[in-house]
Amino acid sequence: MLRPLASGRSPTPGLFLGLIITLAAVVAYSWYITVQISGLRQLQNHLAGRNRKDSLQLLRIQNDLNSLALAMRDMLDNDEPYPLTAWSAQFQRIRADLDDALTLEGQVALAERTPEQRQFLGNSMAQFWDAVERTFALARDGKENDARTEIRVSLQARQAGLSTAVARLLVQNNESEEQVGLRIGQIYDRVQRQVYIFLAAILSAILLTSLYLIQSNRRLFAQLAALSEQRSELAQKLISTQESTLRHISRELHDEFGQILTAIGSMLSRARTQVSEDSPFRAELQEVSEVAQSTLDKVRSLSQALHPVMLDEAGLESTIDWYIPVVERQNGIAISYEKSGRPFPVDANVGVHIYRILQEALNNLARHSGARQAWVRLRFLAQALELEVEDHGAGFVESSARSGIGLVAMRERAQLLSGSIEFLRPAEGGTLVRLRVPIDKTEPHVP
Numbered sequence: 001m002l003r004p005l006a007s008g009r010s011p012t013p014g015l016f017l018g019l020i021i022t023l024a025a026v027v028a029y030s031w032y033i034t035v036q037i038s039g040l041r042q043l044q045n046h047l048a049g050r051n052r053k054d055s056l057q058l059l060r061i062q063n064d065l066n067s068l069a070l071a072m073r074d075m076l077d078n079d080e081p082y083p084l085t086a087w088s089a090q091f092q093r094i095r096a097d098l099d100d101a102l103t104l105e106g107q108v109a110l111a112e113r114t115p116e117q118r119q120f121l122g123n124s125m126a127q128f129w130d131a132v133e134r135t136f137a138l139a140r141d142g143k144e145n146d147a148r149t150e151i152r153v154s155l156q157a158r159q160a161g162l163s164t165a166v167a168r169l170l171v172q173n174n175e176s177e178e179q180v181g182l183r184i185g186q187i188y189d190r191v192q193r194q195v196y197i198f199l200a201a202i203l204s205a206i207l208l209t210s211l212y213l214i215q216s217n218r219r220l221f222a223q224l225a226a227l228s229e230q231r232s233e234l235a236q237k238l239i240s241t242q243e244s245t246l247r248h249i250s251r252e253l254h255d256e257f258g259q260i261l262t263a264i265g266s267m268l269s270r271a272r273t274q275v276s277e278d279s280p281f282r283a284e285l286q287e288v289s290e291v292a293q294s295t296l297d298k299v300r301s302l303s304q305a306l307h308p309v310m311l312d313e314a315g316l317e318s319t320i321d322w323y324i325p326v327v328e329r330q331n332g333i334a335i336s337y338e339k340s341g342r343p344f345p346v347d348a349n350v351g352v353h354i355y356r357i358l359q360e361a362l363n364n365l366a367r368h369s370g371a372r373q374a375w376v377r378l379r380f381l382a383q384a385l386e387l388e389v390e391d392h393g394a395g396f397v398e399s400s401a402r403s404g405i406g407l408v409a410m411r412e413r414a415q416l417l418s419g420s421i422e423f424l425r426p427a428e429g430g431t432l433v434r435l436r437v438p439i440d441k442t443e444p445h446v447p
């Protein structure tokens with residue numbers, strides 16, 4: 001019982017969609033990752049790098065400020081034999097270094113710093129140096145004590161203020177570095193989350209597409225199997241119909257036309273005996289009688305070619321016995337014919353298919369193998385009837401092995417008989433066709 005074919009919907013659009021979704025996900029994800037990585041690089045190079053450079057300059061400033069504090073303490077201690085002006089050169093050196101450090105710091109300082117902060121540092125620094133100059137001016141005028149008071153009252157306080165401001169900036173830098181670290185950590189977390197989502201999405205797309213592919217493949221294979229079954233059934237029906245038609249025509253030719261021609265022949269013979277020996281009419285009658293006889297022969301051989309009457313009357317074994325020498329004669333091939341086992345009768349409807357398979361195998365042998373010798377074996381086995389046709393010729397050539405319909409028909413006939421057919425290559429090369437029909441199929445049916 002055949003299943004009706006499902007309406008054939010091509011799986012291509014679905015597969016195409018799956019492919020596009022997968023590719024789009026990969027492209028979108030790659031773009032996303034690229035953006036995140038460049039953001040990370042920006043954060044690390046730009047912010048973190050500048051922050052570090054800024055901190056270095058701030059430390060340099062802090063160091064200079066400490067040197068100034070130490071110098072001022074020495075000036076106040078007054079246990080050196082030098083006048084206060086002797087420190088002037090050291091102050092100038094520190095000032096040059098501080099100016100340099102402040103310029104560099106201004107270049108790398110982050111934009112986050114407020115203008116007030118910048119101005120405060122610059123102004124405080126300027127005020128400090130003004131006070132320094134005032135102090136050294138007092139010292140130069142010989143007012144060492146006034147100068148010392150200036151140091152104690154003004155300079156030390158200003159230096160302490162500057163140190164605190166720089167320390168605050170350093171703390172701010174540290175905090176901003178921590179924030180950058182935090183932001184980098186957040187980016188990593190986000191990217192990691194996206195990786196999981198992307199993996200889940202891509203796996204689902206692949207899974208769905210694969211499931212769809214498997215499903216449509218199964219549908220296609222089922223359709224193919226059903227179609228193949230239908231085709232085989234149709235071929236077998238055609239073969240059966242063809243055989244019964246040929247058999248009918250062959251019988252008609254043999255029985256009806258054969259009888260008519262035989263009757264015409266005997267009527268002509270009788271007519272001839274009634275005509276005098278020397279009459280020219282007698283010779284013409286003889287000629288017509290010969291024409292009738294040769295037509296009768298032709299009708300008989302045509303009938304035989306369409307469907308050997310012998311199959312129905314004498315059985316398969318005798319038909320093959322008769323057929324082998326005919327092929328030898330017609331094709332000039334030497335055939336070694338062997339029979340083995342205890343012969344059993346074969347139903348004519350089965351015999352005709354075995355006979356056709358033998359015919360096609362010998363035809364192919366003559367046409368394609370190039371061999372001049374063949375072996376035909378008919379084996380009556382306990383469970384089956386086996387027929388082999390072997391040649392040691394060219395053998396099957398892959399490329400040309402699907403041009404004709406002969407092999408297809410042989411297979412269909414074998415299937416009609418619930419038998420099997422094999423196309424093998426003997427050790428010597430060439431082709432061996434082996435047909436096997438189960439014995440229960442060959443038993444004659446009593447009508």
Ligand SMILES: Nc1ncnc2c1ncn2[C@@H]1O[C@H](COP(=O)(O)OP(=O)(O)OP(=O)(O)O)[C@@H](O)[C@H]1O
Pocket residue numbers: 364365367368369391393394395396397400401402403404405406407408430431
């Ligand atoms: N005995 C053989 N030796 C070598 N090649 C063979 C033999 N039998 C069949 N073939 C190869 O198998 C092919 C298919 O055979 P098949 O009988 O199906 O087709 P065909 O004989 O070419 O045509 P058709 O039988 O339809 O008239 C042949 O064309 C031939 O190449």
Ligand SMILES: [Mg+2]
Pocket residue numbers: 360363364404405406407
């Ligand atoms: Mg053929």
